[in-house]
Amino acid sequence: MPNHPINEYGVIILGGGCAGLSLARKLVQQHFSLPILILEQRSKYQHDRTWSGWFSKKQMQGLEAIPKRTYTSWSFTADLERVTHESKESAYLSIASEDFYADSLALLKQSPIVELQLNTSLQLRDVERLLTEKDEQTVVVDTIGISRNLQKHLLAEGVTQEPNPKQCIFEPSGLWQRFVGVTVSSNEPLFSPEGLDHAALMHDMQNTEHGFCFHYMLPLTQHSALVETTFFTQKPLNSIFLQQQSIAAAEHLFALSIDKKQVRNHELELTFTASEEGHLPMQACTEGFVKKARGSIIYGGITAGALRPSSGYAFAAIQDWANKVTLSVVAQEAPIFDTYRHYANITVYLDNIFLAVLERYPDMIPKMFLSMANILSAKQFALFMNHQAGLWIWLKVIWAMPKLPFIKAWWMSCRKIKNL
Numbered sequence: 001m002p003n004h005p006i007n008e009y010g011v012i013i014l015g016g017g018c019a020g021l022s023l024a025r026k027l028v029q030q031h032f033s034l035p036i037l038i039l040e041q042r043s044k045y046q047h048d049r050t051w052s053g054w055f056s057k058k059q060m061q062g063l064e065a066i067p068k069r070t071y072t073s074w075s076f077t078a079d080l081e082r083v084t085h086e087s088k089e090s091a092y093l094s095i096a097s098e099d100f101y102a103d104s105l106a107l108l109k110q111s112p113i114v115e116l117q118l119n120t121s122l123q124l125r126d127v128e129r130l131l132t133e134k135d136e137q138t139v140v141v142d143t144i145g146i147s148r149n150l151q152k153h154l155l156a157e158g159v160t161q162e163p164n165p166k167q168c169i170f171e172p173s174g175l176w177q178r179f180v181g182v183t184v185s186s187n188e189p190l191f192s193p194e195g196l197d198h199a200a201l202m203h204d205m206q207n208t209e210h211g212f213c214f215h216y217m218l219p220l221t222q223h224s225a226l227v228e229t230t231f232f233t234q235k236p237l238n239s240i241f242l243q244q245q246s247i248a249a250a251e252h253l254f255a256l257s258i259d260k261k262q263v264r265n266h267e268l269e270l271t272f273t274a275s276e277e278g279h280l281p282m283q284a285c286t287e288g289f290v291k292k293a294r295g296s297i298i299y300g301g302i303t304a305g306a307l308r309p310s311s312g313y314a315f316a317a318i319q320d321w322a323n324k325v326t327l328s329v330v331a332q333e334a335p336i337f338d339t340y341r342h343y344a345n346i347t348v349y350l351d352n353i354f355l356a357v358l359e360r361y362p363d364m365i366p367k368m369f370l371s372m373a374n375i376l377s378a379k380q381f382a383l384f385m386n387h388q389a390g391l392w393i394w395l396k397v398i399w400a401m402p403k404l405p406f407i408k409a410w411w412m413s414c415r416k417i418k419n420l
């Protein structure tokens with residue numbers, strides 16, 4: 001039970017994950033003065049994912065105290081081709097969720113206005129009750145889609161079961177990004193001190209019978225790394241299969257990269273621990289969500305379209321959203337964000353075309369990513385991934401793509417958008 005009657009809260013946040021906690025942090029940091037209630041189903045916070053990406057200063061504002069790993073170079077490989085980007089100013093950053101949660105909990109605990117209620121698995125009827133009890137001025141922020149009854153349909157995130165096509169609000173036949181990450185630890189150093197700055201973003205890209213696949217590797221310490229095998233797939237790939245793929249990839253990667261002389265007197269021992277699992281829709285669902293928006297509730301998180309369909313990244317868009325919502329709530333403006341779009345229309349539109357090509361021409365995907373990486377500088381690539389690309393960057397990306405498939409996909413995608 002909350003400490004105050006519902007009508008005494010200034011803000012009620014449904015779901016205390018990335019979006020919910022990011023918003024609560026920013027409200028506290030901006031000295032919001034009314035009580036804030038966060039309703040969260042977990043009983044405790046533990047590491048369940050790593051958020052990486054290219055972030056602007058504004059997106060990182062207020063997150064300075066959270067430990068981050070910085071990668072000043074990143075690479076793409078397919079067959080024998082390799083493209084490497086290097087940039088100190090547009091570095092690839094990585095935040096472990098355990099650090100984000102710990103820092104957020106500490107910050108919120110210090111605040112006399114925040115109440116985080118765990119073990120609260122909300123149902124639609126709880127939210128209906130809450131909406132009738134709340135004060136007119138109370139802002140309700142739904143980061144889990146529950147007020148639109150999207151929850152029972154939504155299948156994304158670290159799920160273990162396979163999607164039920166009939167229940168899924170996302171296109172069941174569309175592409176999904178499916179991965180299981182393992183933390184690899186070793187008795188011998190896996191990286192030189194300089195090697196710690198390099199992330200293998202899309203390693204050994206190839207089209208397989210299960211879909212397009214690549215390996216992702218982030219050094220964590222000299223003796224450990226996060227390794228993930230990711231598939232862009234329409235098939236329901238199970239967790240054990242994915243974990244085996246990631247372990248095999250790690251064994252292969254480190255067997256090749258380690259200087260044999262360095263370990264000649266020792267047996268290289270790798271140990272693996274499960275780290276994270278993702279099942280993310282690669283579909284432009286923002287439109288559908290916005291149509292279902294309801295009254296004076298602010299929507300956020302991936303159930304409100306924060307996930308960029310073509311990349312599966314959401315952390316940057318969630319920070320932008322939290323900044324804007326905080327400004328509006330602190331200024332006591334009307335909650336205008338029920339139709340908030342995390343991505344510009346042009347980004348969604350062009351992403352759609354890109355996805356249609358990925359879906360129809362899987363054999364071309366490795367070449368497409370390599371061409372894109374080749375034509376863009378590291379800084380331009382970072383801006384593109386952080387949905388900050390201007391016209392020039394988009395033109396370069398379009399120029400690098402195979403023309404005929406894109407023209408066909410453009411036509412198909414126009415028809416799809418019309419039908420949304």
Ligand SMILES: Cc1cc2nc3c(=O)[nH]c(=O)nc-3n(C[C@H](O)[C@H](O)[C@H](O)COP(=O)(O)OP(=O)(O)OC[C@H]3O[C@@H](n4cnc5c(N)ncnc54)[C@H](O)[C@@H]3O)c2cc1C
Binds near residue numbers: 020307315
């Ligand atoms: C394994 C993984 C790795 C990812 N890596 C990246 C990355 O590197 N970069 C990036 O930009 N994005 C990444 N993403 C995508 C995205 O950033 C995350 O999914 C992000 O956590 C989404 O934030 P959210 O608030 O929408 O959802 P969540 O962070 O999942 O928060 C939702 C919260 O609501 C709670 N909840 C759910 N249902 C209820 C209920 N009925 N009642 C009460 N509480 C409820 C959940 O327990 C959870 O705490 C990743 C996603 C996954 C799954």
